[in-house]
Amino acid sequence: MFVVIVFVMLSMLLALWGARTALFNEMVVGNDADYQRAFEAAQALLQDAELDxxxxxxxxxxxxxxxxNENICRQKAGMAQIPLEAQEVGLLLADLDGKTTKCSDGLxxxxxxxxxxxxxxxxxxxxTLAQMTGANEDGTPAGARYGQYTGARLGSTDAPAxxxxxxxxxxxGGWYWVEVLPYDESSKSSGLITSEDGAISNANLLPMNLLPSVVYRITALAHxxxxxxLVVLQQTYGQQRRKD
Known part of the structure; x- marks a missing residue:
């Protein structure tokens, strides 16, 4: 009887250990799957910000x-706009500096x-994160949602993208914020890669071609x-002027 009881107890301990191991593995897999979903969402936000x-x-x-929807293409009156000319950069930065979060409409x-x-x-x-995902004192949103300004679709309620x-x-959900980082105007004539070899001395092999002279730092966050x-991704993006 004593031997039987010992074997029963050992069997129970083995069953308990197996159950706890299976539960732990399920938690690890579940956490990793949730992280991967959030990571893919953050990547989609980075791409949406580039399109914006x-x-x-x-x-x-x-x-x-x-x-x-006046948000699409930033058609709403008074909405922060992506700067297209050099003189627009200073006006945008001055307006953003007056906001509580220093951000407006994702810029x-x-x-x-x-x-x-x-x-x-x-x-x-x-x-704080709550401020960056909320609104400024004047009611303008600090961050941007996916598709808010590009019109990218989220799918249907039953089958969301x-x-x-x-x-x-x-x-x-998720948001993105685009920091506007102005370059010195002299960067227009500079290059990322130059050559000092023989006949092509000081040749500009990779000109920046920025118009205006602005580089953007995008921060994407997804829950x-x-x-x-929580996943946060960042990238720097420079929109180069197409020569054609």
Whole structure:
């Protein structure tokens, strides 16, 4: 009887260990899957921000205004606009500097101080995530949602293109912010790669061709389905003028 009881207890311990191991593995796989979904959503936001900067729709064609939605192509009066000329850069930066978050409609001036606002919950320490995903005192949104200015579709309720991006209630889903970083005007005649070899001395092999002289830093943030999942991606984007 004693031997039987010992074997029963060992069997129970093995079963318990197997159950806990299976539960742990399921948690790890679930967390990783949620992270991957959020990562893909953040990547989609980066691409949408590039289209917004270039003034293009999701299919790569020039953005076409929608009479039913003034946000698309940034047609709404008073909305922050992507600068197209040098004189527009200063006006945009001055307007953004007067905002609570230094951002409006997804466009921002260069952030100073601590950069990871997504980890800040104390307004005393700087701009918080709640402020960056909310609105300024004048009601203008600080960040931009996926497709808000490009018209990229989120799919239907039953079959969303990306469930994370389609979740726009409260603090769920994802946003992007575009910092406008002006270059010195002398950069127009400079090149990223030059040559000093023989006949092509000082040849400009890779001119910047920026018009206006602006580079953008895009920050994309996406929440996963789990409260603890948060993905933040950043990239620098320079829109070069096409020679044709």
């Amino acid at each position: 900067i270039r003034g293009e729709s999701a299919d790569g064609n020039p953005c076409e205004p929608d009479a039913s 921002c001036i260069k952030r100073s101080g601590s950069q990871d606002f997504w980890n800040n919950k104390d307004e005393v320490k700087g701009i 990306n469930p994370i991006l389609a979740a726009t209630e409260g603090d769920r 996963g389905h789990k409260p603890s999942t």
